[in-house]
Amino acid sequence: MSSQKSLLIRRARIILPDGELMVGDLLTRDRQIVEVAPQISTTTPTTEVDAEGLTLLPGVIDPQVHFREPGLEHKEDLATASRACAKGGVTSFLEMPNTRPLTTNQQALDDKLQRASQKSLVNYGFFIGATAENLPDLLEAKPTPGIKIFMGSMHGQLLVDQEGLLEAIFAQGHRLIAVHAEDQARINQRRQEFADIHDPAVHSQIQDNQAALLATKLALKLSQKYQRRLHILHLSTAEEADLLRQEKPSWVTAEVTPQHLLLNTSAYEKIGTLAQMNPPLRSPHDNEVLWQALRDGVIDFIATDHAPHTLAEKAQAYPNSPSGMPGVETSLALMLTAAMAGQCTIAQVTHWMSKAVAVAYGIPNKGAIAPGYDADLVLVDLQTYRPVLKEELLTKCGWSPFEGWNLTGWAVKTIVGGEIVYDQGKVNESVRGQALNFLE
Numbered sequence: 302m303s304s305q306k307s308l309l310i311r312r313a314r315i316i317l318p319d320g321e322l323m324v325g326d327l328l329t330r331d332r333q334i335v336e337v338a339p340q341i342s343t344t345t346p347t348t349e350v351d352a353e354g355l356t357l358l359p360g361v362i363d364p365q366v367h368f369r370e371p372g373l374e375h376k377e378d379l380a381t382a383s384r385a386c387a388k389g390g391v392t393s394f395l396e397m398p399n400t401r402p403l404t405t406n407q408q409a410l411d412d413k414l415q416r417a418s419q420k421s422l423v424n425y426g427f428f429i430g431a432t433a434e435n436l437p438d439l440l441e442a443k444p445t446p447g448i449k450i451f452m453g454s455m456h457g458q459l460l461v462d463q464e465g466l467l468e469a470i471f472a473q474g475h476r477l478i479a480v481h482a483e484d485q486a487r488i489n490q491r492r493q494e495f496a497d498i499h500d501p502a503v504h505s506q507i508q509d510n511q512a513a514l515l516a517t518k519l520a521l522k523l524s525q526k527y528q529r530r531l532h533i534l535h536l537s538t539a540e541e542a543d544l545l546r547q548e549k550p551s552w553v554t555a556e557v558t559p560q561h562l563l564l565n566t567s568a569y570e571k572i573g574t575l576a577q578m579n580p581p582l583r584s585p586h587d588n589e590v591l592w593q594a595l596r597d598g599v600i601d602f603i604a605t606d607h608a609p610h611t612l613a614e615k616a617q618a619y620p621n622s623p624s625g626m627p628g629v630e631t632s633l634a635l636m637l638t639a640a641m642a643g644q645c646t647i648a649q650v651t652h653w654m655s656k657a658v659a660v661a662y663g664i665p666n667k668g669a670i671a672p673g674y675d676a677d678l679v680l681v682d683l684q685t686y687r688p689v690l691k692e693e694l695l696t697k698c699g700w701s702p703f704e705g706w707n708l709t710g711w712a713v714k715t716i717v718g719g720e721i722v723y724d725q726g727k728v729n730e731s732v733r734g735q736a737l738n739f740l741e
């Protein structure tokens with residue numbers, strides 16, 4: 302491991318915790334930020350970075366990714382995924398339990414933590430997955446950001462779609478429950494109705510807005526009944542956003558993905574099954590309502606739902622083509638490009654991709670640029686536009702639904718625990734992230 306004890310970043314445009322911009326310097330020591338000031342002088346031996354013209358943001362915390370290890374490493378693994386994170390300015394991730402074996406008990410969680418400690422270039426946390434039978438594991442496993450429930454869109458043991466079983470989970474314990482909210486009964490019924498259609502665009506009709514709304518309503522009802530901390534993963538419809546706008550208890554949060562903000566059903570025509578994900582892409586109207594809900598604080602933060610599949614898997618005819626698309630490499634640049642186009646501010650993007658996530662999951666000392674916070678940072682270039690190029694992607698799956706999009710705000714340098722892990726196209730393979738802590 303490299304032993305870079307101290308890093309001095311000079312003349313950066315720094316986004317401060319209140320969203321204000323300050324041109325100045327930042328000093329790190331032993332993994333933490335120790336000083337942020339217009340000008341810093343130091344006598345400690347220090348690596349210096351001249352960041353003139355670049356913007357310094359807290360590193361992105363991506364709270365929903367599928368990194369496929371163990372068991373599905375032909376799609377992605379913790380080394381390739383965390384390199385992709387470093388390139389995308391993502392310094393921490395929260396990973397989902399649908400790996401093989403499923404992450405449904407302490408042993409499987411410990412195995413993932415062990416693998417990540419050896420391989421992950423960025424910081425990591427792992428959800429524990431709910432089945433019909435593992436309530437004791439859900440209550441006791443640690444460290445974990447929370448319990449993941451697939452209410453729909455999942456096969457096998459991880460599917461918990463019966464109200465009685467869901468209620469048993471909501472009724473016991475206090476820790477955060479994160480739901481994939483789609484109604485499986487409605488999906489099953491509609492899948493039969495549309496069985497003869499192999500155009501991938503039918504995916505958005507089968508798993509329609511109503512399927513998402515029904516499940517989100519049920520999760521909200523149970524959360525209200527037990528005052529249970531609830532997080533709604535990848536909210537995708539105008540109807541769910543309107544529902545939350547009317548009634549959102551203080552203990553409920555929601556996230557949206559860049560693809561549900563920026564892509565819609567018109568993508569099937571251009572990229573076919575590469576646009577297939579769960580919950581599916583929606584209409585331009587849904588895009589607009591989701592943006593407004595995000596700006597108004599109805600939706601709290603951004604997650605990518607990075608879910609890589611190989612091109613060969615995606616080349617199968619619908620419905621045999623798997624759902625999911627990669628995201629960690631492009632999310633920050635996509636959101637900063639939207640900000641530069643006037644959709645929102647840079648300060649909002651950094652709030653949605655760092656601070657708001659740290660607060661929602663109780664991750665201490667992360668998500669802001671201030672003394673005492675961990676030195677997880679990203680320096681971005683907001684002056685240059687460059688396209689998303691397939692040959693530059695680090696994710697093992699090797700494709701992006703955003704190929705050819707011309708983006709700004711690409712990471713120039715990414716810093717994890719005070720060490721430069723990504724530097725203008727080069728990944729420093731010797732850096733290792735740490736396990737995240739979660740305050741309950």
Ligand code: DOR
Binds near residue numbers: 399623626
């Ligand atoms: O599209 C999706 N793919 N949505 C999910 O929730 C799971 C994911 C996957 O693991 O492939």
